[in-house]
Amino acid sequence: MERAEQASGQNAGPLDGRIALVAGATRGAGRAMAVELGRAGATVYVTGRTTRDQVSEVGRTTETIEGTAGLVDEAARAAGGAGRGIAVPTDHLEPEQVRALVERIDQEQGRLDILVNDIWGGDVHLDFTVEKQPDMWDMDLGKGLRIMRLGIESHLVTSHIAAPLLIRNPGGLLVEVTDGTEEYNRRYRKPLFYDLAKTAPIRMAYDLGEELKEYGCTAVCVTPGWLRSEAMLDTAFKVTEENWRDACEQAPHFAISESPTYIGRALVALAADPDVARWNGQSLSSGGLAQEYGFTDVDGSAPDAWRYLLEVESQGKPADVTGYR
Known part of the structure; x- marks a missing residue:
């Protein structure tokens, strides 16, 4: 390793030489996880549906996968490491697109060490501003089924196609990303379609952990806390990361919120842990991992x-974060 550093003039990062795929890296937690993986030295394939030339149903033009890849490169340069970002437009509900993505990673890298399933985009089909969420039979069925596809089917498609490359080498890490820990999600998080979309990844990580351990690989489910995503800041609260505390006047409990970087650091800590298999099949949170x-x-x-x-x-x-941050 020292000889390699001297030859390249680069600093060694904890994930140097690792190949990662962050599926759903356009914004929010996915973007931050991709950036922190790159900062730690990994080569990161970042995917999503919003590009410079195309906008997904989420409807945000300010975040793109090319933008994420650029941030990965910037973070890697700042760290003086070998990390880099590679943007690949991919709709993870389209198996042929996912298959082409995985074949490209195989051809270019010959391996996949970290697979992150952070695909979502279902918030546009929900309305959390209403006082009472609709019963399942009163919710628009088309929106409900779209949420199922975005939050569950896309993860299954990606794991089905990418897992054979991941298990080629022992030590691979598959990360399901959701909203809420297993303990918290025992509560009903109405509406039903949202509840299913956010509890399913926890079970998927457990099941995949059972299958992956035979190959020396690990699966976990991770969740950020109350995430200060781009949409949360500028759409929900009309604030920025610099003045986010102003939003506590509207929602006092927002004082417990966290930046996307926090879950990115959690992922790096997991990926760099030589004993990460001890977490196999478990539901983990950024706060708990910190x-x-x-x-x-x-x-x-x-x-x-x-x-x-x-x-x-x-x-x-009453809101009081004493002892919780």
Whole structure:
């Protein structure tokens, strides 16, 4: 490794030489995970449906996969490492597109070490501003089934096609990304289609863990806490990352929120852990992993959002993050 560093003039990162695919890396958690993987030295294939020339049903033009790949490159350069981002437009509901993506990774790299299933985009089919969510039979069926496809089918398609490349070498890591820990998601998170879309990845990680361990590989499900995604900041609260605390006037419990970088650091900690198999099949959170690995959010704090939401917000207590970040 030292000889390689001297020859290249690069600093060694914990994930140097690793090949990663972040499926659904256009924005939010997926974008941050791709960036932090690149900062740690990985070559990262970033995929999604929004490009400079095409916009997905999410309807946001400000975030693209090319933009994500550029941020990966910037982070890698700043770290002085070998990481880089490669943007590949992919609709993960189209098996032929996913197959072409995986074949390209195989041809260019000959391996896949980290597969992240962060595909979503279903928020546009939901309305969380209403006081009461509709019963299953009152919800638009087309929207409900689209949520199922975006949140579940896309993950299954991607894992089915990419897993054979992942298991080619022992040590591969498959990461399902969802919203909510297994404990938190035991509660009904109405509407039903959303609840199913966010609980299914937890079970998928458990099931895939059972199958992957035979090949020396690991599957986990991870969740960020209350994520300060681009849409959360500028659409829901009309704030920026710099003044996000102003949103606490509207939603006091937003004080427990975290930047997307936090879940990115959680992923790097997992991927760099030589004993990552100890987590096989488990539901993990950014806050819980921060306690285990010692990383922090960008402000130096370590928010434990899901414990807070269970113990404070859901109990009707006033907002107070003391002891939770």
